[in-house]
Amino acid sequence: MKTDSTLICPVCGSALEWNGKECRCENGHSFDPAKEGYINLLLSHQRRSSHPGDDAAMIQARRRFFDSGAFDSLTALILNSSFITQRSSLSLLDCGCGEGHFLGALSEAHDGQFFGVDVSKEAVRCAAKRYKKAKWIVANGMRKLPFADHSLDAILSVLAPRNPEEFARILKPDGALILGVPGVNHLIELRSRLAANAGDFEEKADEAAVKCAPHFTETHRELLSYQQTLNAVQLADLIQMTPIFWCSSPEAKADVQRLSELTVTISFALLTLQRL
Ligand SMILES: C[S@@+](CC[C@H](N)C(=O)[O-])C[C@H]1O[C@@H](n2cnc3c(N)ncnc32)[C@H](O)[C@@H]1O
Ligand SMILES: [Zn+2]
Structure with a gap:
């Protein structure tokens, strides 16, 4: 089994060997790789x-x-x-x-x-x-x-x-x-519309x-x-993936989501x- 000296066991701290199929340390702690x-x-x-x-x-x-x-x-x-x-x-x-x-x-x-x-x-x-x-x-x-x-x-x-x-x-x-x-000014146009x-x-x-x-x-x-014009799908995805917008009001988000596009600053x- 090939030893990867970079990884260590989260339980005991000794070297963790991961050969693709198996992952374990010398003290018998093992972690099954998922199918992915x-x-x-x-x-x-x-x-x-x-x-x-x-x-x-x-x-x-x-x-x-x-x-x-x-x-x-x-x-x-x-x-x-x-x-x-x-x-x-x-x-x-x-x-x-x-x-x-x-x-x-x-x-x-x-x-x-x-x-x-x-x-x-x-x-x-x-x-x-x-x-x-x-x-x-x-x-x-x-x-x-x-x-x-x-x-x-x-x-x-x-x-x-x-x-x-x-x-x-x-x-x-x-x-x-x-x-x-x-x-x-990162996403300033969205931050001001969404009060975030x-x-x-x-x-x-x-x-x-x-x-x-x-x-x-x-x-x-x-x-x-740079400036980037985002379409409605990109805007919806950006709002969902960006933590500062999670607390924005549903009304403000709905207003943005009615836009067909918006040019935003990405910085x-x-x-x-x-x-x-
Ligand atoms: C805003 S996302 C950025 C993801 C990635 N770096 C990117 O730019 O696409 C923040 C990521 O940090 C992860 N995260 C939050 N707390 C963490 C923690 N304590 N340890 C490791 N990852 C964490 C989240 O699950 C999320 O995937
Ligand atoms: Zn161990």
């Missing part, structure tokens, strides 16, 4: 509900929205980011990977070992069904991650919860944390860097901003941070 090929390493005490994370409807909305091409420029920004293109091969974790769009694209464009973690089983199942070059794992990114100390070259986190201390533990000393956060301001978006990138500061220093920031900051 992912493994579930989420222990019952590591979750707050029986179905944590995004649900199936949100995942499908996110999948349709990505497939529509509206975020292709963000995908290109991540694929071409300096840390990733500098390496001929790399081991990378996408923590809070959702339905797998960004990691799937990375695993198809680059050589290396690619791991996607999400606390939502539905998200990981959806990712594993489509993207076969990455390894997909159900786990809680806010608890101890099932990776060995200093085992990864890079961690990607796009619009997902972050645990900088744990990221620092599993990254190699020269490893990088790549954060995708909303930029200034969610704080000052001008500060999201700085706030993310400050939160990581005890363990990381920012070395690079790339900004992306992201991509931060690269190095371990201190």
